[in-house]
Amino acid sequence: MKTHTLSILVENRAGVLSRVSGMFSRRGFNIESLAVGTCEQPEMSRITITVRGDDPVIEQVKKQLNKLIDVIKVSDITYREHVRRELALIKVAASPGTTRAEVMQIADIFRAQIIDVGTKTLVLQVVGDPDKIDALETLLRQYGVKELVRTGTIAVLRGAKTSAGD
């Protein structure tokens, strides 16, 4: 079992996300994360999905995605040189005079930015590989994570190549 990163170019139309996610649920494939947004080409969107499974399962996922009429291109970039990023917003309990300084120090180490300061909380914005976000979350848990919001992974190939250009 390995986590695969699929970069999927789709028509930017109503219902496309539901076709894609519906296919995953009805065929019993598990989505670990999903991110969707517009892309460099008008009238298209890019969906980035990370999905866990052994090779035959991932093969089925890709084939079933390709069968959807609104799916233009499915690229499995798992084994190609790429960079992956996820953004998380973490609201942590951090009252002045007690733990606030420690939380700020941890944020600094992870190059997280503090984007909101409340009387009893801080909101951290962190960008990185999903593992890095997991690590930060684990560290912050002892102070009290009030809320955690993650965007899901997005990824792009290194160098001049593009995921849809292969």
Added chain:
Amino acid sequence: MKTGAKLLVEGLIKQGVTTIFGYPGGVVLPLYDELYDSPLRHILVRHEQAAAHAADGYARASGRIGVCLATSGPGACNLVTGIATAYMDSVPVVALTGQVPTSMLGNDAFQESDITGITMPVTKHNYLVKRAEDLDGIVREAFHIAGTGRQGPVLIDIPKDVLTNQAPDPGPPEDIVRRGYNPTLKGHLRQIEKALSLIADAQRPIIYAGGGVIASDASAELIRFVEMTGIPVTTTLMGIGALPCDHPLNLGMLGMHGTRSANYAITECDLLIAIGARFDDRVTGRIESFAPNAGVIHIDIDPAEIGKNKKVDVPIVGDSRSILTCLIDRLPQKKQRGAWDEKYNHWKVTYPMSVPDDGHLRPQMIIRTLSDLLDGEGIIVSEVGQNQMWTAQHFCFKHPRTWITSGGLGTMGYGFPAAIGAHFARPDLPVFDIAGDGSIQMNIQELGTVAQYDIPVKIVILNNMYLGMVRQWQELFYDRRYSYTELPEVDFVGIARAYGIDGMRVDSADGVREALTTAIDTDGAFVLDFRIAREENVFPMVPAGAAINEMIGGQQK
């Protein structure tokens, strides 16, 4: 400028549609008004499910795209079983549904249902049309998608205001460009070469042909390939008719209720050539024991079917007919495989499909007599259950598209409305629906349709006053505890007569030939109520989870 309703009707006519099966309702009134004096023939069914099945039966019998029509909400929802049936068997159907006006969408308006959402998992694609000017393009695209690649149903949902709004007359049709849809039709030459070399080396090859051979009209090519190579064939339920039942290289159907010769040959083969088949669980039984020692060549138009259930050595994606033609052109010298020929012919002779001739009114004998009388020249539609399996086992089909049955979804109630559709596709042929007393009661209201349009469909009810296939499983695996499978007696001939249709009840074996002859000779519809031996079973049978060579029953000579 034209209304959306007019554009839609003209769009259908441009696609070559002549007949649609439907049922009116509130939001499709503008469309029905347009149909009133259009050249399209509309067949009014008695339940929308029947419209979908009739469109499906029409498509299977003709190879053209079937069209059904229903109103919004309950009308659209009633199509769903029919659409799912067509989806599972890859049948090209375009389903049109009315929808509440665009201004009310999502408001829980009267008779609103999210039919595009509901049918997403059971359609090849679907559309919610938002503007009248999009209708022409969407109709063309829908027919293109339904009828190409791996065929399947496409639904178009049309809000009422889209039907009444005006839009400019479309110009000459542009090419359909869909960057996400480009089915592969031609096989990869290198894979074809690899397949040829496996075929050349094989000592015990077998062809496993499925519905894809029928769908791609590849029957003639299959027969040619088989005769040039001398390789025996077994067909799936959906592949029946791809080559004549009495062809010396035809081992019959394989799988759960397949012939012993087919299942033994699959188990012992060293090369399995799957053509337009998908290794369904009813075919393979325990998958690890299915063709356990064979190399596998898999020809299919849908790449997702290749390697889905069984590991494949040579995958060839494309249209069966085109690939078979390509293989035929490159075939090596015919190889002698005397030991193998002897082996499967021995099984064929030792384990024929047979019926005890003991004077009881047995369903198999009814099917055999009908087969004898029609001699392959007719369309046989079945319901689902024992009636379906007895027909598949005992009727001798000689041509493709003469056997119409719900394989993948196994939809009871499919046969009668599908037979109505088949009649409009092939009015030149007699059409028989082989039913059980359970199945026929799922869409028996269509006697009204048959009576109204004088449709000469013959219904053969194999009446055992049970839901027979479920009862059979209860007998064999649930200690004869017949939990809710017994049905009370019904006077089917009386029901038929109430609709103005003639019929006959048959209680004994000596009445079979005469009754069937009467039905064939009757101009209109006819209902035959055969009171068969109540606890007759379908044999041979592979129990659930067993290997396909572990069959019970069907050994008598």
